[in-house]
Amino acid sequence: MSKLTTMKEAIAAHVADGDFVYIGGYICRTPFSAVHEIIRQGKKDLTITRSNAADDFDMLIGAGCVKRFIATFLSLGVYGLGRCYRRSIEKSIPHKIELEEYSNLSLPLMLMAGAMGMPFIPVKDMVGTDLMNVKSFMGDNKYKMIESPFDKSPVMLVPALSPDVGIIHVQQSDENGNAQIWGIGGDCQWGANASKKVIVSAERIVSRDVIGMDPSRTIVPDFKVAAVVEEPYGSHPGYTPGFYDVDFVFGALYQKASDTEQGFNEFLDEWVYGTKDRADYIDHYIKKFGWEAFHRLQARFGFSFPVSYEY
Amino acid sequence: MSSHPNDYIKPELMACCGAREIKDGDVVIVGTGFPTMSANIAKHTHAQNAVMMQESGVYDARPRRPALSVGDPCLNPGAAFVGGLVDIMGMFLQKGWVDVGFLAGSQVDKYGNVNTTVIGDYAAPKNRLPGSGGANPIGSLVKRVLIIALHDTRRLAERVDFITTPGYIDGPGAREKWGLPPGTGPAALITNKALMRFDEKTKEAYLVSYHPGSSVDEVRDNTPWDMKVSADVRETEPPRAEELRVMREILDPHRMIKIYEKRGYV
Numbered sequence: 281m282s283k284l285t286t287m288k289e290a291i292a293a294h295v296a297d298g299d300f301v302y303i304g305g306y307i308c309r310t311p312f313s314a315v316h317e318i319i320r321q322g323k324k325d326l327t328i329t330r331s332n333a334a335d336d337f338d339m340l341i342g343a344g345c346v347k348r349f350i351a352t353f354l355s356l357g358v359y360g361l362g363r364c365y366r367r368s369i370e371k372s373i374p375h376k377i378e379l380e381e382y383s384n385l386s387l388p389l390m391l392m393a394g395a396m397g398m399p400f401i402p403v404k405d406m407v408g409t410d411l412m413n414v415k416s417f418m419g420d421n422k423y424k425m426i427e428s429p430f431d432k433s434p435v436m437l438v439p440a441l442s443p444d445v446g447i448i449h450v451q452q453s454d455e456n457g458n459a460q461i462w463g464i465g466g467d468c469q470w471g472a473n474a475s476k477k478v479i480v481s482a483e484r485i486v487s488r489d490v491i492g493m494d495p496s497r498t499i500v501p502d503f504k505v506a507a508v509v510e511e512p513y514g515s516h517p518g519y520t521p522g523f524y525d526v527d528f529v530f531g532a533l534y535q536k537a538s539d540t541e542q543g544f545n546e547f548l549d550e551w552v553y554g555t556k557d558r559a560d561y562i563d564h565y566i567k568k569f570g571w572e573a574f575h576r577l578q579a580r581f582g583f584s585f586p587v588s589y590e591y
Numbered sequence: 592m593s594s595h596p597n598d599y600i601k602p603e604l605m606a607c608c609g610a611r612e613i614k615d616g617d618v619v620i621v622g623t624g625f626p627t628m629s630a631n632i633a634k635h636t637h638a639q640n641a642v643m644m645q646e647s648g649v650y651d652a653r654p655r656r657p658a659l660s661v662g663d664p665c666l667n668p669g670a671a672f673v674g675g676l677v678d679i680m681g682m683f684l685q686k687g688w689v690d691v692g693f694l695a696g697s698q699v700d701k702y703g704n705v706n707t708t709v710i711g712d713y714a715a716p717k718n719r720l721p722g723s724g725g726a727n728p729i730g731s732l733v734k735r736v737l738i739i740a741l742h743d744t745r746r747l748a749e750r751v752d753f754i755t756t757p758g759y760i761d762g763p764g765a766r767e768k769w770g771l772p773p774g775t776g777p778a779a780l781i782t783n784k785a786l787m788r789f790d791e792k793t794k795e796a797y798l799v800s801y802h803p804g805s806s807v808d809e810v811r812d813n814t815p816w817d818m819k820v821s822a823d824v825r826e827t828e829p830p831r832a833e834e835l836r837v838m839r840e841i842l843d844p845h846r847m848i849k850i851y852e853k854r855g856y857v
Binding site for chain 2: 306307308331332351352353354355357358361362365366369370381382383384385386388389392403404405406407408409410411414433434435462463464465466467468469470519521525526528579582
């Protein structure tokens with residue numbers, strides 16, 4: 281049975297207020313269309329997570345959708361610190377989110393443990409630092425120090441994470457949700473598979489036969505997937521390898537807008553509340569910046585060497 | 592062209608300081624900017640068999656433009672390996688394969704501890720910074736950590752406000768006590784005024800060389816701990832002609848490195 285739906289329906293049906301949500305991407309394949317829809321629908325009290333968060337998490341925080349953030353990092357990259365993130369933590373605007381802080385080793389491994397059905401996982405980082413001294417909503421369950429039962433050395437254990445829903449953007453998927461990626465993975469595969477269900481946003485929907493021509497690229501099998509959305513340019517202003525580049529001009533626009541609370545709200549009015557879906561958003565982009573600017577984002581094309589799985 | 596042309600800028604000198612720390616055959620984990628520049632200079636000069644990876648999942652990238660982030664799309668085509676964080680940070684870094692890593696700190700202390708979390712009190716910070724990201728695992732697990740920092744009494748500290756990433760923590764024996772792998776830790780602190788190393792016994796940063804235009808006294812005045820000075824302290828060797836040629840002709844023809852001057856690296 282096809283799970284193809286719209287982003288509006290996917291978010292309405294599968295993201296509830298108070299949910300724990302994994303949102304994939306690493307500038308690479310950010311599910312921005314889904315993030316905008318979460319904001320449009322005014323979702324509240326979410327716990328969000330991913331390693332190396334960026335503008336999409338900043339926006340969710342600024343829009344007031346987030347209660348808790350299991351974090352490693354948040355910045356706008358070349359555009360500096362996340363403005364909404366800072367306003368939330370430093371000035372409680374729109375409210376102060378609660379933070380539980382890990383690292384880009386420990387958090388991916390916590391997601392991996394979740395994906396594997398393991399209760400916890402030992403990690404070799406974080407020890408000896410103030411990351412051990414700050415505990416928030418996870419309390420004493422943020423981590424445990426034990427003596428290794430094997431060699432008596434000190435070992436840090438961190439808990440597995442199992443988000444209620446994982447949202448990822450991929451290059452292609454079939455209509456049942458066999459989702460394929462290529463290029464930088466971040467913690468996407470583990471975050472999606474740690475989640476109780478997955479929303480797949482894809483640049484293109486292909487047939488099950490096309491998936492079968494290169495099955496090694498599949499990172500999530502269809503039985504875990506609750507909804508599939510065909511969403512071209514779904515990562516903009518992030519990128520999807522083979523489809524389009526990072527939009528650095530738009531990055532600067534967001535930085536400037538989010539410098540102030542008013543500017544940020546105007547940004548949301550124009551780009552999120554003022555557009556009804558991703559197609560409308562892209563339409564607005566082309567009207568505002570012109571076809572040439574949009575066209576320049578498109579990736580050049582180069583086929584990889586064909587592979588054969590035949591026997 | 593003389594062997595040490597004098598038209599270089601400070602970020603170029605600092606990039607060379609980083610490059611000279613890299614040995615042939617090293618496995619280096621890089622971010623963007625300085626680290627990538629340093630590793631690439633090394634690769635084009637004395638360390639042709641050094642290899643690089645980015646935490647996002649990339650090994651041995653062949654970018655056609657300078658990467659602006661560790662997730663930059665230009666890192667994908669041509670790389671020898673593209674996976675994810677669990678591969679690079681788990682399978683390569685945590686397993687102990689990485690020789691050199693770079694850290695940049697908003698605040699760095701005498702033990703090489705780095706703060707990228709908050710300035711001020713954690714619960715009510717003056718400035719909320721990005722957080723650890725890959726910094727903590729890199730500082731915990733690579734064999735030789737190279738720290739890049741601005742040299743003034745605000746960025747350098749006796750003790751950082753928040754230890755995001757461990758250097759020698761609170762002194763000799765601390766890394767061992769916490770079970771961090773033997774033979775890891777900060778190797779050098781590269782600032783816009785000096786190159787420092789960490790004393791084998793006390794684990795405190797001491798002055799090895801001051802950059803041309805600076806002096807032992809100026810470095811001491813801008814260092815907020817009782818800084819020791821190497822017995823054979825000298826001036827930092829300026830960029831060699833070959834290092835500058837590699838930077839300007841091959842790695843960075845548009846000289847994007849100049850943005851570091853605007854960030855205070857002068």
